[in-house]
Amino acid sequence: MNILDDLKLQYKLGGIAQRVIYWNVACFLVSLIFFYQFSIGQFDFPNWLALSSDPSAFLFKPWTFLTYAFFHDGFMHLLFNMLVLNFASSLFLTFFTQKQYLGLYILSAVFSGIVFVLSFYFLNYGASIVGASAAIMAILVATTTYQPLMHVRLLLIGNVKLWHITAVILILDLMQFRLGNMGGHISHLAGAIFGFIFIKLLQNGIDLSKIVSKIIDFFVNLFRKSPSTPFKKVHKNYKKPTEKTPSKIVTKDKTQQQIDEILDKISQSGYDCLTQEEKEFLFKAGK
Incomplete structure (x- = not known):
């Protein structure tokens, strides 16, 4: 199994947090191809992707209140945000569902975008922003609000309370305001x-x-084809159904059992703990 197949399998088996990280990385790669100005060494995002402080964004480009939260203006910007997102996501999903996670990510991005536009409008400033930082901060603070005394083990530091980490990040933000x-x-x-x-x-x-x-759910149901109900036929003559081959049933049960064992292993120790043979087996089974 090649690297691409491995990534596809991780995306398929991974939860919503891993998929959000994949979406951010994919958007960065797209922007690197289309929006990076090599002559000046920086990104030049169009106003239909980045969130502009121009109030007309409310009327003419409302989608930018969400799209800005998936693009980044540099590799280090992306790397730091994804590291913090991965950390905050693992904590948040310990207590809440994946739907709550996605809902918080999207709503916090929209809310933060609206606050940004209104603030700059009243301050009479003009600028545009990209980055997932606002949504990441929402996930981190949400988890801290729910479980502030949770102990987190940090490399070279040891155990610290979650609210200590969040407080340091917020203070650094205020200092750089x-x-x-x-x-x-x-x-x-x-x-x-x-x-x-x-x-x-x-x-x-x-x-x-x-x-x-x-x-x-509305849009998913809107584009989902309604299953057609086939006509039922009634036969007068009864024919005893043929018995299924026992060997096929045994093979199916063994395959399903092996899949369940691998999925249990992923839930306990993560995807990276799988052997190459187990990854290939899952990839073939998913086709």
């Missing part, structure tokens, strides 16, 4: 506020992620 990238820091803090609100509402029985789930 006037130094540069003010729009980015505004969206980061907006994402943190939304993550806090999301959990507080959830604890009071209001799950905002259902908004996203309902919208996604």
Whole structure:
């Protein structure tokens, strides 16, 4: 099995957090091909992808309130965000569902984008932003709000409480507020506020992620073909059904059992713990 097949299998078996990371990486590769200006050594994102502080974005490019959260203006920007996203996602999904995760990512990106546009409008500034930082901050703060005393083991440091990590990141954002990238820091803090609100509402029985789930389900059902019901035929003559070959049943049971064992192994130790033979077996079984 080649690397491409391995990546396809990881995407297929991985959860929503891994898929969001894949989407971010894919968008970065696309932007590297189409939007990177080699002559000046930086990205030049079009205004139909990046989120502009121009209020007309509300009316003419509303999708940019989401698309900006999947693009990054540099490799280090992408790398740092994906490392923090992977860390925050693993903690969040310990307590909440994948639908809540996706809903929080999308809603926090939209909320942070709106705060950014309104802030720059009243400050009479003009700029555009890209990056998943606001959504990542929302996921991290949401988890911290729900379980602030959770112990996290960090390399070279040891065990620290989750709220300590979140507090350091927020303080660093506040310290850099006037130094540069003010729009980015505004969206980061907006994402943190939304993550806090999301959990507080959830604890009071209001799950905002259902908004996203309902919208996604609507479009999925809209384009899904309704299964056609075949006509039923009634036969007067009864014919005893032929017995299935026992060997086929045994083979199917063994295959399914092996798949279940591998999936259990992934849930306990992760995909990377699989042997090459197990990866190839899963890839063939998924076809």
